Amino acid sequence: PNRVGAEPDPSGSSDGIRFWGNSFICGPQGEFLARADDHSxxxxxxxxxxxxxxxxxxxxPYFRDRRIDAYGDILKRVRD
Structure with missing residues (x-):
C-alpha cells in the first residue's frame, strides 16, 4: 500500500514529502483488478x-517452475 497526501518537514528546511498513492491489486497476468488514486x-x-x-x-512455466526454496537469500542482508 502507498500513502497519499503530504507530510511537512519537522525541521522546516524543505516543503516535506508528498506521497504518491496509486496502490493497486493486479491479477496473475498483470491486469488491474482494483486501483486507488493519488489524492484520497x-x-x-x-x-x-x-x-x-x-x-x-x-x-x-515461470510460475509453474518457481523454486521457492531458493528464495532464502532474499531475506538476508549479506549472503554467506
Whole structure:
C-alpha cells in the first residue's frame, strides 16, 4: 500500500514529502483488478479467481517452475 497526501518537514528546511498513492491489486497476468488514486485514502478489495490463477501458473512455466526454496537469500542482508 502507498500513502497519499503530504507530510511537512519537522525541521522546516524543505516543503516535506508528498506521497504518491496509486496502490493497486493486479491479477496473475498483470491486469488491474482494483486501483486507488493519488489524492484520497482508499480501501481496496478484489475477488481473486483461484482457478484462473492456477491455470495461469500451469500455462506459464515461470510460475509453474518457481523454486521457492531458493528464495532464502532474499531475506538476508549479506549472503554467506
Amino acid at each position: 485514502e482508499t480501501l481496496l478489495s478484489a475477488t481473486i479467481n483461484r482457478s484462473r490463477s492456477e491455470s495461469i501458473r500451469r500455462i506459464w
